[in-house]
Amino acid sequence: MAAHEEVERSETELVVLDDESSWREFQERALRRAGYRQVNAYAAVCSCLEEHLNHGRGRRADLVVFGVQPRNEANWNHLRAIRKIYDGPMLATTERHDDAVREKVIDLGVADCLPVGEFGEEALELKVDTVLAAYRINALIEENDHRNQRLFVNILTVMVKILESKDPYTRFHSHSVALWSRMVGRKKGLSEEELIRLGLAAVFHDFGKIGIPEEILNKPARLTDEEFEVMKQHPVIARDLLSSIDLLHDLLPAITHHHERWDGRGYPAGLKTEETPLWARIICIADAYDTMASRRTYKDPMPQEKVIAELNKGKATQFDPELVDIMLEILAERDAEQQAKNA
Numbered sequence: 001m002a003a004h005e006e007v008e009r010s011e012t013e014l015v016v017l018d019d020e021s022s023w024r025e026f027q028e029r030a031l032r033r034a035g036y037r038q039v040n041a042y043a044a045v046c047s048c049l050e051e052h053l054n055h056g057r058g059r060r061a062d063l064v065v066f067g068v069q070p071r072n073e074a075n076w077n078h079l080r081a082i083r084k085i086y087d088g089p090m091l092a093t094t095e096r097h098d099d100a101v102r103e104k105v106i107d108l109g110v111a112d113c114l115p116v117g118e119f120g121e122e123a124l125e126l127k128v129d130t131v132l133a134a135y136r137i138n139a140l141i142e143e144n145d146h147r148n149q150r151l152f153v154n155i156l157t158v159m160v161k162i163l164e165s166k167d168p169y170t171r172f173h174s175h176s177v178a179l180w181s182r183m184v185g186r187k188k189g190l191s192e193e194e195l196i197r198l199g200l201a202a203v204f205h206d207f208g209k210i211g212i213p214e215e216i217l218n219k220p221a222r223l224t225d226e227e228f229e230v231m232k233q234h235p236v237i238a239r240d241l242l243s244s245i246d247l248l249h250d251l252l253p254a255i256t257h258h259h260e261r262w263d264g265r266g267y268p269a270g271l272k273t274e275e276t277p278l279w280a281r282i283i284c285i286a287d288a289y290d291t292m293a294s295r296r297t298y299k300d301p302m303p304q305e306k307v308i309a310e311l312n313k314g315k316a317t318q319f320d321p322e323l324v325d326i327m328l329e330i331l332a333e334r335d336a337e338q339q340a341k342n343a
């Protein structure tokens with residue numbers, strides 16, 4: 001055995017659960033001889049198991065070997081109970097090979113089933129090694145996948161910036177919509193974790209514009225009906241482009257529905273009132289506010305009183321009425337702060 005393998009085995013914690021004491025001892029002996037120094041063997045029914053298997057004590061077992069008695073229902077129930085408190089890799093042992101039992105064991109999330117009547121020490125050692133290696137490789141792949149996805153989300157954020165930089169007046173739009181959305185979300189009582197996700201959804205709310213022709217996107221005048229129909233595709237384009245990224249899955253409803261209206265006359269689905277997800281309703285009002293209050297190629301910023309009048313006009317037609325009140329409250333607070341500063 002290579003030196004690193006020896007160290008790895010000595011640090012690996014195995015738990016053997018078997019009602020049959022002779023098998024239990026055999027397995028414990030075999031695994032210790034193979035270099036696994038931390039082997040804890042118990043009868044399958046044991047009150048101290050929970051403590052040994054779950055994360056509560058800081059570290060959980062690296063692998064559980066469970067002795068299955070195919071005709072003993074209590075033993076099956078015990079295996080199910082262990083699966084509930086332990087989500088690490090498991091190997092089952094049975095008296096002899098039986099396809100039906102193997103299938104049932106694998107259905108319970110156990111990696112494999114080794115017939116004890118046929119294996120020797122080496123077969124057990126090899127199986128334990130294989131199950132542990134497969135589990136570790138999968139964990140590595142998952143971790144890498146997660147890292148790659150993070151990198152991908154960063155690249156997408158840069159793409160949003162590139163998209164917005166084409167038009168100097170929308171350069172900070174997504175960023176501002178994210179700030180306003182988070183302010184509204186906070187007053188609505190969202191948790192810190194939810195506010196982070198909402199902010200990210202807001203950054204990506206117009207990502208679908210990447211699929212809209214530039215002459216429509218940057219037209220310095222009102223769009224024709226035909227052009228507007230094309231423009232209306234952008235939430236669905238964003239949903240389709242971003243749906244392959246697991247890390248953004250929970251954001252898709254907010255991105256897809258940020259142009260729905262409270263009265264159901266929005267797009268793409270014509271959802272009304274609370275049928276539209278809350279995050280989408282929040283982004284909708286933040287987006288409208290930022291567009292009205294900022295300069296665009298085709299218009300000057302709207303004065304504050306006009307913005308307030310428009311928000312009130314949109315109450316219960318375009319916007320969630322409660323969110324209009326929240327938005328007005330935020331604006332009033334900002335004004336008060338400004339006045340205090342100037343005084």
Ligand SMILES: [Fe+2]
Pocket residue numbers: 205206234258259
């Ligand atoms: Fe949009």
